[in-house]
Amino acid sequence: MKLTKDDIKYLNEFLNKELVYRETFEELYDHISSGLENAPESLPFNEALKNYVTREFGGISGLRKIEEQHRATVLRAMKRQYFNYIYQHFRFPGIILLVLIAALVYTIFSAAWFPTTWYFPMFLTMSIIVSAVHYIRYIRIGYIWKSTKRSVKDDGFTLIKYAPGKVIMFFAVVVFVLYRWFIKDTPLILFDRLSPIAETCLFVAYALHAMSFYKMYAAEFKVDLAK
Amino acid sequence: MYTCAMSNNPLLKGTLQTIILKLLADHTEMYGYEITQKVKEVTDGEIMITEGALYPALHKLEAEGLLETFTQIVDNRVRKYYRLTEQGGHQVSDKLSEAAAYINQLQLLLNLKPASK
Numbered sequence: 001m002k003l004t005k006d007d008i009k010y011l012n013e014f015l016n017k018e019l020v021y022r023e024t025f026e027e028l029y030d031h032i033s034s035g036l037e038n039a040p041e042s043l044p045f046n047e048a049l050k051n052y053v054t055r056e057f058g059g060i061s062g063l064r065k066i067e068e069q070h071r072a073t074v075l076r077a078m079k080r081q082y083f084n085y086i087y088q089h090f091r092f093p094g095i096i097l098l099v100l101i102a103a104l105v106y107t108i109f110s111a112a113w114f115p116t117t118w119y120f121p122m123f124l125t126m127s128i129i130v131s132a133v134h135y136i137r138y139i140r141i142g143y144i145w146k147s148t149k150r151s152v153k154d155d156g157f158t159l160i161k162y163a164p165g166k167v168i169m170f171f172a173v174v175v176f177v178l179y180r181w182f183i184k185d186t187p188l189i190l191f192d193r194l195s196p197i198a199e200t201c202l203f204v205a206y207a208l209h210a211m212s213f214y215k216m217y218a219a220e221f222k223v224d225l226a227k
Numbered sequence: 228m229y230t231c232a233m234s235n236n237p238l239l240k241g242t243l244q245t246i247i248l249k250l251l252a253d254h255t256e257m258y259g260y261e262i263t264q265k266v267k268e269v270t271d272g273e274i275m276i277t278e279g280a281l282y283p284a285l286h287k288l289e290a291e292g293l294l295e296t297f298t299q300i301v302d303n304r305v306r307k308y309y310r311l312t313e314q315g316g317h318q319v320s321d322k323l324s325e326a327a328a329y330i331n332q333l334q335l336l337l338n339l340k341p342a343s344k
Contacts, residue, residue, distance in 0.1 A: 026298075026305040027259060031278065033304060034260040056278050069283040077290035 001041040001048065003033060010045060011036075018060055022149040023074075024067040028057075071152050078156035078216070085212035102204045109203070110196035119199060123206065127165075130210050133217050134161050140221065153220065160216070164209045168202075239274065243284045245322040246276070248293065248311065252319045256297075256310040259285065285309055293318055 003011075011032065019025045035052055036045075043051065057063050088094045108114055134157060142148070250265055251257060257265070259281060266276045288294040293315035298305050311319070 023307075027282070027307050030258065030301075030304050030306050031260045033302075058277075058279055062279050066279060066282045070286045073283070073286045073290045 001036055001039050001045075003037060003045075007036075007045040008033075011049060014049065015063075016149070018063055019067055020150060021067060021071065022151045024063075024070055024152075025149055028063060028066070071155065074152040075156050075159065078153070078160065081219070082160050082212055082216060085215045086208055089208055089211070098204070098208070101207055102200060105203050105207075106196060106200040109199045122203070126206055126210050130161055130213055133214055134158070137217050137220070157213075157216070160213060164206055242326055243276070243280060244288060245326045247281075247284060247288060247309075248315060248319045248322055251294070251309060251311050252316065256308045258306050258308050262309075288315070 011029065015025055015029050015032070019028065032049070032052060035056060036048055039048055039052065042048075053059060053063065057066070089098045109119075137157060138154075141151075143154075246266065247262065250262060254265070259278070262285075263276045263278065263281060266274055285294065289296060289309070292312055294309045295312050296307050296309055298307050300306070
């Protein structure tokens with residue numbers, strides 16, 4: 001069957017509606033087009049398409065299942081990559097950098113001249129840097145807001161970017177509830193009460209996250225250029 | 228003729244990755260549709276890889292670093308090709324040996340023919 005311009009438009013709109021991610025859209029669009037091009041020209045295009053998707057993919061639910069499995073596989077691989085980068089900082093030579101950062105941060109946080117009010121702006125600056133890397137990635141891949149179809153990797157980067165925030169929120173809520181319940185106090189200035197060691201641990205943990213996030217970003221373009 | 232679809236045969240499901248790796252070892256680079264057609268052609272249509280089984284297997288092999296992908300524009304559409312990575316190339320012979328040993332043991336257990344030494 002030779003696909004006409006209208007057939008291609010129909011297929012494009014059909015898959016655009018059913019599939020969320022760019023990778024699965026492109027791959028399945030090519031697969032279905034190839035399949036239909038090799039099918040006999042006995043049926044109208046929309047019927048041939050419906051039959052093909054039902055026979056080869058088990059219907060629209062089959063297409064979505066492939067997409068869900070692809071998303072799960074990519075996200076799992078991205079999380080593994082992220083934790084590998086974190087782990088690298090605990091092995092030689094990465095641990096040297098980690099110890100140096102921890103020593104520097106502890107020295108600053110325990111210094112008499114260091115105002116406790118600077119602690120949050122320092123955290124905020126790091127989270128702004130992580131966000132900047134996230135948005136630079138979108139610019140580099142040529143993402144156009146509300147026009148470019150999402151990539152599974154976009155979801156992966158977003159998920160990893162917000163992961164520490166979610167962990168901190170979780171612990172903040174737990175600590176808040178415990179304070180209210182047992183100490184009958186409101187920990188409004190909770191972080192003022194942390195020791196320099198605890199503050200250093202939190203800050204270094206977030207720095208580890210930021211460095212690993214940046215490495216993931218850099219690796220994506222390194223791989224793409226290598227291709 | 229016995230026709231067997233990959234999605235509903237547990238025996239074949241377990242060998243899907245081996246089939247993909249072997250095909251890519253023989254043909255250097257292939258795209259999804261091409262793989263399904265090649266399996267159909269080689270087995271005279273007796274074994275059919277369903278798309279619902281093929282793509283998750285390809286994506287898993289890619290995530291494990293055994294396959295890498297690249298794209299080309301063919302007929303105004305993006306075509307994603309798969310090829311073996313260096314690690315994937317090393318895995319092919321291991322997977323083939325595993326499959327051969329399994330078939331051998333199965334033949335022995337089911338008394339289909341004496342196991343070869």
